[in-house]
Amino acid sequence: MSNNVAKTDSTASGIGPVEGTPLYSVDNPAPVIEPPRKRTKKTGRATRGNFELYAWLFMRLSGVVLVVLVIGHLLVQLVLDGGVSKISFAFVAGRWASPFWQVWDLLMLWLAMLHGTIGLRTIINDYAERANTRVWLKGLLYTATVFTILLGTLVIFTFDPNIR
Amino acid sequence: MATPTLEKTDGGAEPGFADSPYITVTFRVRRFNPEVSAEAEWQDFTFEMDPKERVLDGLHKIKWDLDGTLTFRRSCAHGICGSDAMRINGKNRLACKTLIKDISPEKPITIEPIKGLTVLKDLVVDMEPFFQAYRDVMPFLITKDTNEPTRERLQSAEDRERFDDTTKCILCAACTSSCPVFWNDGQYFGPAAIVNAHRFIFDSRDEAGEQRLEILNDRDGVWRCRTTFNCTDACPRGIEITKAIQEVKRALITRRI
Known part of the structure; x- marks a missing residue:
């Protein structure tokens, strides 16, 4: 039985049943080695307006702003005024009592999340070969981004220092 | 720019009849022939060559004297037609503008088709x-x-x-x-x-x-x-x-x- 199956398989998959017979010939060449997603005459017809331009520009501008925001954040949290040991619930509550830090953290949250999302989207576009893989990876990415941004925003605005 | 062509004088070599300018080089060529096998594989060719010659001259030597089945494109052979771009030692270069002495010929010289395009045979890709x-x-x-111009377009x-x-x-x-x-x-x-x-x-x-x-x-x-x-x-x-x-x-x- 198993012998039989193996025999049928080998014939179907094109593995030569006769020893010494070459697999490929002039009339039966092997498939050529193709790169992923070739350009054809139909490529590049669907335009998406200026989205790519704005995404590219956003990466540059948000990057510059994030350098200030993140380094400032790290200094305040980890270096100045006692270092990392000072961080506690009370410290965070105290900071978020001031609208300045609320705006700072909100801006940092939105910019960092969008900056990271666009960057990951670029990586997925570059490295995911199959269309299905791209769709799923990007779907996962956008879901995670929306969830994190909404949750973070909610916490910043509804933070209750008297929570028990 | 990609292929420095400045001549360097060989300090140690003495001029004389006994000295041959030829050195032994090994070309490691990425071969692919769909009429024989679905797999691409490396094949080594070792032969004598003047290091002041170009990679294209080595390929010619292989094709004309050693193995006529080697397939590659070249037209003018002087860096203008743009036919013989290939990956030489991992870098894209024109075979007709790359001198053997500039790409460390003491080691095997790897030659592959350019990447990202369908390989049809050996070094020939679908452009x-x-x-x-x-x-x-x-x-x-x-x-x-839309009118036919009546004079040169000046600039x-x-x-x-x-x-x-x-x-x-x-x-x-x-x-x-x-x-x-x-x-x-x-x-x-x-x-x-x-x-x-x-x-x-x-x-x-x-x-x-x-x-x-x-x-x-x-x-x-x-x-x-x-x-x-x-x-x-x-x-x-x-x-x-x-x-x-x-x-x-x-x-x-x-x-x-």
């Missing part, structure tokens, strides 16, 4: 997707004036200088097939197409710059460039390709916003 991208940027003069020396660098392109595909974005996604226009669009966008006589910018503003256009400078390193004509792409980006930003 059609590359030329499709080239056609898509409309690489020809477009004017709004000042400064206006000509603006796009001088990008006129040097020979369409050898060394840049496009060195681009990591193109390797993974062949839908990207690639540096060569953008260079040739740049040549017309910044030409004062041409009137379809806006149209070409719109094409390159697309998803697979200039915004996919990661500024890795692979194209600039690969260009056998020394075109500052990444700078040209950057100029197209800047033109898009200043016109759109």
Whole structure:
């Protein structure tokens, strides 16, 4: 039985049943080695307006702003005024009592999340070969981004220092 | 630029009849023949060669004297036609502009087809997707004036200088097939197409710059460039390709916003 199956398989998959017979010939060449997603005459017809331009520009501008925001954040949290040991619930509550830090953290949250999302989207576009893989990876990415941004925003605005 | 050609004098070698300029070189060539096997494999050829000769001369020696089945493209053999771009020791170069002595011939010299395009046989690739991208940027003069011109289209020396660098392109595909974005996604226009669009966008006589910018503003256009400078390193004509792409980006930003 198993012998039989193996025999049928080998014939179907094109593995030569006769020893010494070459697999490929002039009339039966092997498939050529193709790169992923070739350009054809139909490529590049669907335009998406200026989205790519704005995404590219956003990466540059948000990057510059994030350098200030993140380094400032790290200094305040980890270096100045006692270092990392000072961080506690009370410290965070105290900071978020001031609208300045609320705006700072909100801006940092939105910019960092969008900056990271666009960057990951670029990586997925570059490295995911199959269309299905791209769709799923990007779907996962956008879901995670929306969830994190909404949750973070909610916490910043509804933070209750008297929570028990 | 990619292939330094400055002669270096051999300090140790004594001139004389006994001294032969020939050295033993090994060409490790990536062979692929779909009529024989579905797998590409390396094949070594070892032979005597003058180190002042070019890689193309070595390939000729293989094809003419050692193994006539070796397949590669070459036309003018003098760095102008752009037929013999290949991956030599892991870098895209023109075989006809690369001297043996410049690529450490004491080790085996690896020769592969350029990446990112369908390999048809040995070093021959299907250039059609590359030329499709080239056609898509409309690489020809477009004017709004439909009448037949009655005199030459004049241009000042400064206006000509603006796009001088990008006129040097020979369409050898060394840049496009060195681009990591193109390797993974062949839908990207690639540096060569953008260079040739740049040549017309910044030409004062041409009137379809806006149209070409719109094409390159697309998803697979200039915004996919990661500024890795692979194209600039690969260009056998020394075109500052990444700078040209950057100029197209800047033109898009200043016109759109």
